[in-house]
Structures are given as structure tokens and as C-alpha cells.
Amino acid sequence: MEAFQHQPQGITLEQYERFPEDYRVEVFDGAVYHMSSPSQAHQTILTELLVSLRSYIKEKGGNCFVFPSPFDVKLNDDPLTIVQPDLMVICDKNKLDGKRCNGAPDFIIEIVSPSNPSDDYIRKLYYYKNYGVREYWIVDPQRKSVTVNYFEKDLLNVPYTFDSVIKVNIFEDLYIDFSEIANILNI
Secondary structure, eight states, X not given: OOOOOOOOOSOOHHHHHTSOTTOOEEEETTEEEEOOOOOHHHHHHXXXXXXXXXXXXXXXXXXXXXXXXXXXXXXXXXXXXXXXXXXXXXXXXXXXXXXXXXXXXXXXXXXXXXXXXXXXXXXXXXXXXXXXXXXXXXXXXXXXXXXXXXXXXXXXXXEEETTOEEEOTTSSSOXXXXXXXXXHHTO
């Protein structure tokens, strides 16, 4: 009698890699979820945060990498879980293979889409916490809020507004002034 062999449910990495390059999807436990195009406010926030993070790392001579979406993060092989966070910081270059990050980034920022806020507040919070992300921010332009989750210190769902200066906890002395971002957005 043959030994039982686990059959993966849903999509495999090989199937995922056959999608066209411009096909925006994420995979959670083998199930494919389509992503909508980002708004102007989303892209403005993303750009400002990207510049702040990259400038800080460069100024400090740090070894971390900053990537905006679309850039794949493979959290699990079986069942396949691949996400494309809006913004991520990866400090372990061994996780990078030229195509994607294999394993959890150190820091992730998601900018909430009005069409599906539960994705960032519930689903991604669950996956990021359980797969080893150190810090996860949820930036919500509609609510003008930032929710900080610093998993290493069990600081969960710490609320801030867009007039706050917020510490990036994985770094010793990096603070993001969201009032500057709000001024750019005119909100």
C-alpha cells in the first residue's frame, strides 16, 4: 500500500510563475486573490514613505533593502502564500534570490484600499504576524490613520492619526512625520 502523500490545494509556485508579469495577484494558502490598481493618494503615500525609508537607510549606511510593490514575498511553499506588500524593508539579503523575498520582511507597510479594507486589517495582519514580520503598519487614507503592529514587543493595533510623528520600531532613531504626508495630499 502506498504511503499517503499530501497534495497541495490550489495554485503551485510553478503555476504562479506562469502568470503574465502585469497580472496583479496575491496567493493565500493556495487561493488566488486579484488586486486592484492603486489610487493617486495611495501612490503619493507610498512614494513619500519609500523616500523616507530609503534616505534613512542610506544615511546610516545600513544593509537593509526597501522595495515597493509589485515585489513578491513568498511566505510559504505548501500551501503557497505569496504577497506583494505596498512597501517592505528586508534586512537579511539571504532572503533575496533576484526574483522575490523568501520569508518574512522585517517591516511591511500596507496602504488600505477602500474596496477591501479587511484584507489589510485582518487577513494580512494574521499572515504577517504568524510568518515572522517584525513590524507592520496599516496606513488608511480614508480614516487618516496609521495602525502600528510591532510584533517583537507585542504592541498590537497602536493607533495614530495623520498628524502624528511615528517611530519605526525596527530602527533606533527613525521617525515618520505623517503631517508632512497629509500636507502633500491636502487632507
